[in-house]
Amino acid sequence: MAKIKPPVPPLPDSLNPSPRRAGTKPPPAGVIAQGQETGISAVNWIDERLQLSGGLRWALFRKIPRHDWTYSLGSSVMFAFLSQAVTGVFLAMAYDPSTTGAYESIRYTTNEAFLGEFLRGMHKWGSTVMVVLVFLHMAQTFFYGAYKYPRELNWVIGVVLLILTMAMSFTGYLLPFDQRSYWATIVGVNINGTGPIVGPYLSDFLRAGPEFGATTLSRFYAIHMLLVPGAIGAMIGAHLWLVTKLGTTSPPWNRPRHRPQGSDIGVASSAPSSNGSSDQ
């Protein structure tokens, strides 16, 4: 089977070892040089087996069109998700997903544990920040026309991620198990129940039965911390893979400084345009 090789751009000059200038001394063959040698051979050993360096170099140094700050919204969402994951892990350490213990464990986290309220605050407001960033990212994609050919499927994955994010906030809302979260969740589940055909089944699934009971909370907990985050992680992976593979879009008002090759036969493709800039 032929190995698919992605095109590997050259390393930037700053990362290439510069040739020794005439008249300078050769580097001493001392401990430092031996250490460097050891490091290089260890990395080589790993790379010989994982064969990652080509792909890594392609991913890091591939060229992307010049763009503006709104292009960082997507990575900001991912960062907010990572923050949610980390704070969530710490919250889970003290959480008891039972109807008798949930409220007490959250009260302990909030009022007694070291930095507990700060941690809960980060998770709570992190969800708000993440939802806002998701909508901003989607609006940017929409208005820049970035969902068009050839990135249609990445838009579909993004909408799935939006639904999963909403599912995260819905299931997480119940977990503190105070009045607010309890009643809002009852209403939410009942709203699901009014849906056609699958509605009642979805409600029963969420409640783990026809009534809101002891298992409902642990079911919400499992969905909130295992099922949906796993799905979000996988979907982010697919989303990023496509972004890397297809490249980020250019803002639609940017035009190439040079004519695209072959777009206009008879004009030299490397002729600089009127602004006279040169990227050589």
Place this chain on the structure above:
Amino acid sequence: MNRAEKEAYLREYGQLKAEGEPFFPYSVAKDSIMACIVMATIIGMSIILGAELGPKADPTSTTYVPRPEWYFFFLFELLRVIKPPELVPLATIGVPTICIILLMLLPFYDRGPERHPLKRPIATTAGVLVIFAMGYLTYLGASAGSPNEIDMKAPAALAGPALIEWEKGRSVVGQAGCLACHKIGENGNDGPGPVLTHVASRLPEAAIAQTLRNPTAPMPSFKNLETTQPENFKAMVSFLGQLN
């Protein structure tokens, strides 16, 4: 997009890409700065706003007003805007499902080659309208009063114990959840139950009490309230009996 448009796009994109900057450090630097801003925002909100914990969940209480997280307000408000009971499934599941499907299939029905927002007037207008609609519904949901309180002035003729009784009835009626289906003055939902603003001009107090004990479905019976808290039931009847 037809084949020629696709090829033209790919050619132009290839040129833009060739004229671009390497992902590292050009994008990575911007992304890192944004990540720091996101982190600072989250930490700042956590320090300033904290994380309050309300009273423990009590499945037996029926007077608690459920409020969703603010970013679900627009869905919540949709429920209040669409009143007739036969349309409720449309509001709860229909509209959101249709919106999500439309959103997901967007690149399959919007296939024009133009990407500039000003050269896509329909898409841009629709996008702006959706943002305004969601913002407006969120604002309505956020500013909606508590459905468990009746904001009304007592009749001027009332004084002393009668006024206290009236105030008590006002709060009991509010907390009993009547406003979910009835409108009283400016409060509550118009339907599915009849408007109660002038109920006393149609029914005498005794008939109101009888209806509360033995209502027509789907209204719940307040017979239990009469046996467990007769003074609350009395206040309720007397409050409703003065709405004329």
